[in-house]
Amino acid sequence: MKVxxxxxxxxxxxxxxxxxxxxxxxxxxxxxxTGDDFIHYGLSISPDLDTVCYTLAxxxxxxxxxxxxxxxxxxxxxxxxxxNPVWFQLGDKDLATHLxxxxxxxxxxxxxxxxxxFCKIWGIRHPILPMTDDRLATIVIDEQNRELDFxxxxxxxxxxxxxxxxxxxxxxxxxxAPGVAEALINSDLIIICPSNPFVSIDPILxxxxxxxxxxxxxxxxxxxxxxxxxxxxxLAKMILELTGETPSASFIAKYYRERGILSGYILDKxxxxxxSLINGWGIICEVIDTLMVDAESRARVAGLSMKIGNYLLRSx
Amino acid sequence: MKVxxxxxxxxxxxxxxxxxxxxxxxxxxxxxxTGDDFIHYGLSISPDLDTVCYTLAxxxxxxxxxxxxxxxxxxxxxxxxxxNPVWFQLGDKDLATHLxxxxxxxxxxxxxxxxxxFCKIWGIRHPILPMTDDRLATIVIDEQNRELDFxxxxxxxxxxxxxxxxxxxxxxxxxxAPGVAEALINSDLIIICPSNPFVSIDPILxxxxxxxxxxxxxxxxxxxxxxxxxxxxxLAKMILELTGETPSASFIAKYYRERGILSGYILDKxxxxxxSLINGWGIICEVIDTLMVDAESRARVAGLSMKIGNYLLRSx
Numbered sequence: 169m170k171v172x173x174x175x176x177x178x179x180x181x182x183x184x185x186x187x188x189x190x191x192x193x194x195x196x197x198x199x200x201x202t203g204d205d206f207i208h209y210g211l212s213i214s215p216d217l218d219t220v221c222y223t224l225a226x227x228x229x230x231x232x233x234x235x236x237x238x239x240x241x242x243x244x245x246x247x248x249x250x251x252n253p254v255w256f257q258l259g260d261k262d263l264a265t266h267l268x269x270x271x272x273x274x275x276x277x278x279x280x281x282x283x284x285x286f287c288k289i290w291g292i293r294h295p296i297l298p299m300t301d302d303r304l305a306t307i308v309i310d311e312q313n314r315e316l317d318f319x320x321x322x323x324x325x326x327x328x329x330x331x332x333x334x335x336x337x338x339x340x341x342x343x344x345a346p347g348v349a350e351a352l353i354n355s356d357l358i359i360i361c362p363s364n365p366f367v368s369i370d371p372i373l374x375x376x377x378x379x380x381x382x383x384x385x386x387x388x389x390x391x392x393x394x395x396x397x398x399x400x401x402x403l404a405k406m407i408l409e410l411t412g413e414t415p416s417a418s419f420i421a422k423y424y425r426e427r428g429i430l431s432g433y434i435l436d437k438x439x440x441x442x443x444s445l446i447n448g449w450g451i452i453c454e455v456i457d458t459l460m461v462d463a464e465s466r467a468r469v470a471g472l473s474m475k476i477g478n479y480l481l482r483s484x
Numbered sequence: 485m486k487v488x489x490x491x492x493x494x495x496x497x498x499x500x501x502x503x504x505x506x507x508x509x510x511x512x513x514x515x516x517x518t519g520d521d522f523i524h525y526g527l528s529i530s531p532d533l534d535t536v537c538y539t540l541a542x543x544x545x546x547x548x549x550x551x552x553x554x555x556x557x558x559x560x561x562x563x564x565x566x567x568n569p570v571w572f573q574l575g576d577k578d579l580a581t582h583l584x585x586x587x588x589x590x591x592x593x594x595x596x597x598x599x600x601x602f603c604k605i606w607g608i609r610h611p612i613l614p615m616t617d618d619r620l621a622t623i624v625i626d627e628q629n630r631e632l633d634f635x636x637x638x639x640x641x642x643x644x645x646x647x648x649x650x651x652x653x654x655x656x657x658x659x660x661a662p663g664v665a666e667a668l669i670n671s672d673l674i675i676i677c678p679s680n681p682f683v684s685i686d687p688i689l690x691x692x693x694x695x696x697x698x699x700x701x702x703x704x705x706x707x708x709x710x711x712x713x714x715x716x717x718x719l720a721k722m723i724l725e726l727t728g729e730t731p732s733a734s735f736i737a738k739y740y741r742e743r744g745i746l747s748g749y750i751l752d753k754x755x756x757x758x759x760s761l762i763n764g765w766g767i768i769c770e771v772i773d774t775l776m777v778d779a780e781s782r783a784r785v786a787g788l789s790m791k792i793g794n795y796l797l798r799s800x
Contacts, residue, residue, distance in 0.1 A: 210526045210586035242556045246580035250605060252587070260576050264562035270526035271568070289566060 169195060169478070172355040176201030176216045176368025178233035178400055179392050180361035181223035182460040186470030187359065188224055189463065193293040197351035198224075201363070202279065202298045203306035203336060203371035206319045208256055211266040212273050215319065216368065217283060217298055218265060225290040233400070236261045255324040280345040297351065299372045302342040306367050309333045318367060327402035331409050334366055336374050344375045352381045357477035360389035360430075362458065364403045365423050366410065379427060386480045388432035388473050389424055390458060391417040395438035399459065418442040425449050432476035434458060434469065452476055485511060485794070488671040492517030492532045492684025494549035494716055495708050496677035497539035498776040502786030503675065504540055505779065509609040513667035514540075517679070518595065518614045519622035519652060519687035520634045524572055527582040528589050531635065532684065533599055533614055534581060541606040549716070552577045571640040596661040613667065615688045618658040622683050625649045634683060643718035647725050650682055652690050660691045668697045673793035676705035676746075678774065680719045681739050682726065695743060702796045704748035704789050705740055706774060707733040711754035715775065734758040741765050748792035750774060750785065768792055 171191055175184045175198055184198045198220060205214045215234065222228040222236055229235045239259035247254045258266070265286070272282045278301040287296055306318040310329035321327055336342075352358060363369055373379045396415050398404045404415035413419055417439040424430035433451050435442060436458040443453045454476050460466045487507055491500045491514055500514045514536060521530045531550065538544040538552055545551045555575035563570050574582070581602070588598045594617040603612055622634040626645035637643055652658075668674060679685055689695045712731050714720045720731035729735055733755040740746035749767050751758060752774040759769045770792050776782045 207590075208587075209583035210528070210590055211583075212526070240556070240558045240576070242558060242576035243579045243583070246577040247583060250580070250584045250602075252584065258583075260556075260558035261562040263559045263579065264566070267525035267527075267559070267563060267574075268566045268568065271524075274526060286566075 169356045169481070170354055171195055171357045171359060171474070171477070172197045172199060172351045173359045173361055174199050174201075174363070174369055174372050175220055175361040176204070176363040178219055179460070180216070180363035180368060181220045181228070181233070182466050183359070183361040183390055183469060183473070184220055185223045185463075186460065186466030186468070187473070188294045189467045190470050190474065191294075193295065196294050197347070197355070198294060198296045199299055199348055199351065199372060200296060201368045201371050202300060203304055203367060204318045204322070205305070206317055208319070209258075210270070211263075212270045213256075213266050213319075214269065214279070214298070217279075217296070218262070220296055221283070221286060221290060221292060224292045224294060224296065227290065235259050256319065278345070280347065295347070295351075297347050298345050299348060300342045300375060301345045303338045304342040304371055304375070305337040306371055307335050307337050309335065322402065327405060331406065333410065334370070336371055339374050342375060344378060348375070349377055349381060352378065352385065355385060356481055357474075358382055358385050358387045359473050359477070360387060360424065362390040362392035362399070364392060364398075364401060364406070365420060366403075366406050373427065379429070382429045383427075385429075386431050386477060386484070387424070387429045388434070388476050388480070389420070389430055390434040390469060390473060391420055391436060391439065393417045393420055393439070394436040394458060416442065418445050421446045421451055422449065425451060431480050432473075434472055434476065452480060485672045485797070486670055487511055487673045487675060487790070487793070488513045488515060488667045489675045489677055490515050490517075490679070490685055490688050491536055491677040492520070492679040494535055495776070496532070496679035496684060497536045497544070497549070498782050499675070499677040499706055499785060499789070500536055501539045501779075502776065502782030502784070503789070504610045505783045506786050506790065507610075509611065512610050513663070513671070514610060514612045515615055515664055515667065515688060516612060517684045517687050518616060519620055519683060520638070521621070522633055522635045524635070525574075526586070527579075528586045529572075529582050529635075530585065530595070530614065533595075533612070534578070536612055537599070537602060537606060537608060540608045540610065540612065543606065551575050572635065594661070596663065611663070611667075613663050614661050615664060616658045616691060617661045619654045620658040620687055620691070621653040622687055623651050623653050625651065638718065643721060647722065649726065650686070652687055655690050658691060660694060664691070665693055665697060668694065668701065671701060672797055673790075674698060674701050674703045675789050675793070676703060676740065678706040678708035678715070680708060680714075680717060680722070681736060682719075682722050689743065695745070698745045699743075701745075702747050702793060702800070703740070703745045704750070704792050704796070705736070705746055706750040706785060706789060707736055707752060707755065709733045709736055709755070710752040710774060732758065734761050737762045737767055738765065741767060747796050748789075750788055750792065768796060
């Protein structure tokens with residue numbers, strides 16, 4: 169069975185790693201959000217790609233979920249001596265990734281080729297594709313109609329500004345990266361990782377042709393909301409601010425369902441009470457402890473996604 | 485007495501530091517070559533400015549002359565894991581300088597303002613001015629008519645290619661940075677540090693108006709050649725390849741004299757025999773151990789430059 173996973177952020181990286189544990193490189197492709205990519209100190213930084221790659225390579229910092237393990241902060245500490253607040257933490261080893269990526273981009277190499285090159289160096293066998301080689305920047309518009317780059321909103325302002333809307337700058341020109349549409353078309357099952365739908369998954373769905381392909385496929389998702397809370401990041405706050413609705417696991421299921429792309433869903437045990445509601449929308453649910461704290465729990469959630477996918481494909 | 489020093493490279497930084505030891509910040513301005521500046525991994529690097537600033541701040545690595553003392557190499561070592569030869573060594577702390585400079589340049593801040601800002605942070609009290617805020621790139625043309633950026637020639641190729649000529653890319657547009665012409669005009673004495681004339685001093689002299697100002701001033705230089713050898717770098721090799729002449733301390737004196745800008749010259753003890761030859765060109769000479777191995781020797785050479793300058797000004 170061919171599977172493609174859509175991922176962004178730490179939760180997305182964790183499920184992607186779980187899937188990589190149980191699926192061969194021939195059977196799993198991971199498509200990663202690049203809407204958070206930004207230029208900082210002149211360097212091209214791809215936070216979601218790095219998080220997914222570092223996690224799959226076993227190089228991720230286990231305590232933060234982002235960045236590298238055994239990292240040092242000599243450059244970052246020196247940067248603090250300039251009278252400019254350092255809001256994005258650049259680890260010394262992580263910096264090498266940004267430097268080399270920037271160098272290759274300036275040489276004209278597409279991000280997808282660079283990512284493939286890095287994956288080989290890092291010993292990652294499963295294909296990881298950036299959603300696009302083009303610029304598509306997630307812009308958050310706050311109550312004062314200020315436009316904030318996503319990393320500014322997320323890291324610099326600790327997602328404190330109340331937001332009114334989100335837009336994807338560059339969407340009129342961006343195309344899916346080579347292999348992205350092909351992977352989705354050739355997949356039996358598409359898994360949407362427990363990522364923020366507004367800023368990690370929507371940028372992927374916004375690319376031309378992607379939503380239509382997904383509407384013709386079996387799609388399973390894992391809830392990024394546990395007990396009404398986001399595991400990490402601004403998702404619960406965003407649901408409230410963008411839609412006025414109560415943050416819940418069922419909101420996410422409804423959100424994807426309204427786009428016609430969800431057939432199976434995994435809820436956390438804490439949200440078991442929402443199962444019949446979501447079933448009522450024609451979505452098959454499974455319940456598990458979705459918090460992925462280690463390799464075993466990542467494989468367990470991945471295994472359950474595959475189980476629902478298998479069930480849905482058999483009963484088609 | 486108002487003094488302006490022209491500097492580039494490690495030798496230039498050493499004499500500039502010696503002058504800063506004996507002259508007050510009101511009386512000494514240091515103008516630094518930026519022809520070696522380049523963009524590497526997306527970062528704007530100013531090797532000569534950094535060497536001069538680090539040296540004056542007492543932060544320079546005493547064993548190399550360039551880079552920072554107590555430096556670590558975590559990013560650089562990680563960079564080596566990408567299959568791209570790392571030819572320019574980026575120390576972790578040094579990287580912070582390049583990152584912040586790149587950030588400010590991208591914000592539109594001129595290099596001279598950035599340098600001033602950095603000097604304040606580093607506790608440097610003497611004004612250090614980049615020669616220009618514009619792009620002026622020293623390009624080395626080798627025997628095969630290949631055009632090499634200076635740092636490529638110097639660091640990547642260890643100045644091995646035989647060179648045919650040098651040109652300054654951007655010279656038709658570059659202007660002296662704010663304060664550069666003013667410092668020279670207001671100076672009683674101009675000191676050309678023991679830097680490579682072709683690639684450290686000529687870029688400064690090539691800027692519009694600079695040579696003409698200098699021709700009207702008392703100019704003293706310190707030989708960068710000791711016993712027919714360059715203390716460091718490709719100078720001796722360049723003299724031979726560019727002019728066919730024998731590398732010597734007198735070559736340098738003649739080189740500046742032919743441009744009408746040299747009245748006083750300091751030779752190393754090893755080159756004492758050249759004194760009468762250089763005197764014959766109407767240039768006053770002093771002889772000293774010019775190798776600046778520590779703060780004392782830097783101050784000693786600086787003191788002798790001032791002594792010649794004073795003598796020349798009195799006897800005008």
